[in-house]
Amino acid sequence: xxxxxxxxxxxxxxxxxxxxxxxxxxxxxxxxxxxxxxxxxxxxxxxxxxxxxxxxxxxxxxxxxxxxxxxxxxxxxxxxxxxxxxxxxxxxxxxxxxxxxxxxxxxxxxxxxxxxxxxxxxxxx
Numbered sequence: 676x677x678x679x680x681x682x683x684x685x686x687x688x689x690x691x692x693x694x695x696x697x698x699x700x701x702x703x704x705x706x707x708x709x710x711x712x713x714x715x716x717x718x719x720x721x722x723x724x725x726x727x728x729x730x731x732x733x734x735x736x737x738x739x740x741x742x743x744x745x746x747x748x749x750x751x752x753x754x755x756x757x758x759x760x761x762x763x764x765x766x767x768x769x770x771x772x773x774x775x776x777x778x779x780x781x782x783x784x785x786x787x788x789x790x791x792x793x794x795x796x797x798x799x800x
Contacts, residue, residue, distance in 0.1 A: 679792045680715065680749050680799065681756075686785040687742040692719060695744060695780045702773060707748075710762040715799060717746040744781070747799075 687695045696719065704714055720743035725736045750756040763769055777783070793799050 677792075678749065678751055678800070679790055680747055682789040682791055683746050683748070684787040684789075685744045685781045687744050687781050688779075689742060691780045692742060692744070698776055698780060699744070699746070702776075706768065706773065707759075707763055710766070711759055712763065713749040715747040715749055717744070719744055749799075 685695075696717075699717060704717065708714060720741060721739075723738040723741055723743075725738065727734055727736070750759070764774075
């Protein structure tokens with residue numbers, strides 16, 4: 676696997692989104708960048724549109740307030756990802772300081788990670 680992205684989706688505990696974004700923007704992202712991570716973006720979900728057929732007619736359902744946070748990181752290879760994961764998640768700072776804060780703000784059992792590769796027309800490379 677060559678260059679690819681991780682699209683990560685986290686469920687933030689109710690009422691904790693502001694604290695989560697502050698932790699991400701002030702602590703987690705700068706720390707990970709200092710270890711070599713390339714962060715392409717971070718997002719808070721406003722709503723979720725789900726499409727389906729009902730009586731042979733296309734319908735859309737809009738869901739709000741799902742407390743989802745999404746971010747995108749880029750890696751040069753699977754080996755690069757594994758190396759950066761060790762540098763970040765096995766570091767003393769992560770284990771003793773950052774990790775315990777994360778546990779109070781997001782439901783780590785609901786984390787979804789999509790490993791994705793850009794297509795030829797994508798502006799994200």
